[in-house]
Amino acid sequence: MAQFKKDFGKFEWLDIEKPKQTELIDLTHPFYIDINLLDDALEHGHLPKLEKHGVFTFLIFRAFTVEPHLNHTTVAKLSNKVAFLINDDNLITIHQKPFPFLDKFKDREFGDPEALMLAIVFEMLLSFEAPVNWLSDKMDENEKEIFLKKHGKVSIEQLYYQKSKARICRKLLQFSHNVLNQLVVKQENVSNLQDIRESIINYMLQLEEVIEDAQSILNTHLSLTAQKSNDVMKLLTVFSAFFLPLTFIVGVYGMNFTNIPELHWRWGYYVTWGVMISISVVIFLWFKRKKFV
Structure with missing residues (x-):
């Protein structure tokens, strides 16, 4: 455990790190x-809260504390908390x-413990700026990959982590x-309190845009994948339409029967080729007319 204590004259600040x-x-x-x-202050994954008890106001806020590119999808792994106990004469901060x-x-x-607490909360809020900007940049990269590049491939796994991270933040x-x-x-x-509220709203709007972009990119990716499958089919x-009648003709004249008159025709081979080519041309022209090819 580490602790720091300072007397500001009008109040005292006690900072406690990693206590049992x-x-x-x-x-x-x-x-x-x-x-x-105190139990809430020690609980690792506790969400932000406010509670009044006696002369103290108890608050919990969380700061983003990992590198934005790491693939974590839980509150406890993405962030860490600071618990505040505040009254007119004291500010106690507890963190692991x-x-x-x-x-x-x-x-x-x-001048007072509220000013110090709000300054700390504002710094905790600023920790979300890097992941918000990183997620926004990633969404831009995904959109460019989908719409501007030839292959249009995005990693569904990475898109899932990015969307989950944005949702948790x-x-x-x-x-x-x-x-x-x-x-x-x-x-x-x-x-100062109003500035913090406005900053939070700004980050929330950016994250909502990230979540919407992620869903749109996912839908577009699935549509493009389905379109590619349809093109293959x-x-x-x-090809099947071209070769099916040709295969039928070849199958007929490949039967092992003695009495097949065309086999004894002098021009039978060339006539058969002519019929097959004609059928292929007719099929091609029909597909062309229907704009299938």
Whole structure:
């Protein structure tokens, strides 16, 4: 466990990293914090929430903490959380994973715990910017592959991971937005809170566009695949139409019967060839007229 404590004059900030349950209980014992809140703070995959208990307001927010290209499809693998316990005199932050952006707040001054909490939440929100931009770029690449390149092949597996990642990020941001809508802050912090809300909405709209694009690309890919299959079947049908009557003629004259008069005709071989060529020309002209070829 690692901890950092700073007195800002008007309030104190206690940051606790990777605590065990017994250590967390000992550290927060002077604040008389409910054990259920501490359990939520230690739960790895807990979603964003807000809960009031006594003089403390308890909040959980999640930050995106993996490389955008990694194929993860669960909340716990894509993000990590910070739990906040805040009142007028104290801010306690609890997290299992290190967050480098917390270090830059250790040397800055804040007038109240709400301002520090909102600054941390804003940094957590910014962690979604890289995956949102990466997903948008990937959708653009997929669209170019489908519509501009000759073969038009996309990886269905990668498209699935990209769509799942966008859906999970959007849900996390939606939960975070709901928490922020319930949060009441002092008048001097209202502007910062509103900026965070607007940023979340912006990211959510981008992710909705990514999800829609992914579904559209998938539908287009399936349509193109079906069209290619239809083209193959059409080609096979054309060949069958040409060779079926020719195969019938060859089959007739390939029978092992003695009494086949045409076999003894002087021009029988050439006549048979002429008939087969004529049939092929007629079939071709008919297909051409019907615009099958």
